[in-house]
Amino acid sequence: MSQTLNNSIELSQNNPLHSLEEWEEDLLNRYPDPHSIVKEGKTTQEYRNYETPTRDTVKEFYRLNHINQTYDFVLHQKAEFLKFDNKEMAVWDAVEFLNQLVDDSDPDTDLDQLQHLLQTSEAIRADGHPDWMVLTGFLHDLGKVLCLFGEPQWATVGDTYPVGCAFCDKIVFSEFFQENPDSNNPKYNTKYGIYKPNCGLSQVHMSWGHDEYFYHMMKPYLPEPALYILRYHSFYPQHRENGYEHLMDERDRQMFKWVKLFNPYDLYSKNPNPPNWQELKPYYEDLVAKYLPATLKF
Numbered sequence: 001m002s003q004t005l006n007n008s009i010e011l012s013q014n015n016p017l018h019s020l021e022e023w024e025e026d027l028l029n030r031y032p033d034p035h036s037i038v039k040e041g042k043t044t045q046e047y048r049n050y051e052t053p054t055r056d057t058v059k060e061f062y063r064l065n066h067i068n069q070t071y072d073f074v075l076h077q078k079a080e081f082l083k084f085d086n087k088e089m090a091v092w093d094a095v096e097f098l099n100q101l102v103d104d105s106d107p108d109t110d111l112d113q114l115q116h117l118l119q120t121s122e123a124i125r126a127d128g129h130p131d132w133m134v135l136t137g138f139l140h141d142l143g144k145v146l147c148l149f150g151e152p153q154w155a156t157v158g159d160t161y162p163v164g165c166a167f168c169d170k171i172v173f174s175e176f177f178q179e180n181p182d183s184n185n186p187k188y189n190t191k192y193g194i195y196k197p198n199c200g201l202s203q204v205h206m207s208w209g210h211d212e213y214f215y216h217m218m219k220p221y222l223p224e225p226a227l228y229i230l231r232y233h234s235f236y237p238q239h240r241e242n243g244y245e246h247l248m249d250e251r252d253r254q255m256f257k258w259v260k261l262f263n264p265y266d267l268y269s270k271n272p273n274p275p276n277w278q279e280l281k282p283y284y285e286d287l288v289a290k291y292l293p294a295t296l297k298f
């Protein structure tokens, strides 16, 4: 077998999703829009009881995620990527860079990354929330550039969860954690693992992906609630399932109000009508300039 063929097999085996959006589409199966439920006259319960057959690609994606996200892997990724020595870009260039991740599996309904960011931020703005929250909506997925640095999908997107302690059974496809080496390591496989009860999530290592990466990048610039949104917006096992109360402190509980407020804008703002970027650009240029330096180190 040729080297190229080997590489492409390796790539697709490591990256089962047709696009990063497939993970987010699957989230909508798990957490359907409550408003569309009301419109169609269905109750949340009916929706919950309806088991959408999850596509094999999503299942395989979670299998890879769950067996590979170990405590050591997370520390390794942090040491590697939190040096921020991959690329220096203005926010605009980063958005354009990210837009190379185009979903070609369903061109009619899927919008590019810029549209998702803008639809999220515009929905937040329309509801009159503070400008830093609008900016957070606009930036929240920029960490997905990890994928363009050659990182596998399972280390870029997906639900996030703590490592260094037992994996909660409320995590989607939690059965796959049986194959994660940490599940057999007595240091990490107890309820608290290396942590203390209610130590606070700032003490906790989260599984590695775009959330953790971009949170660290924004630490010097954005207010605390924005940082909570960035770090935990894919932490469905807590913000939707309450599976990690035992690690949270009072501050986390207060700040998670913002994470929960943000989540529907991320999940349910998708709309087939793309916002007019040319019209909106001056507003976002001012907003970015208010909080961020001219370039960011990725």
Ligand SMILES: [Fe+2]
Residues within 6 Å of the ligand: 140, 141, 210, 233, 234
């Ligand atoms: Fe995200």
Ligand SMILES: [Fe+2]
Residues within 6 Å of the ligand: 116, 140, 141, 266
């Ligand atoms: Fe998002």
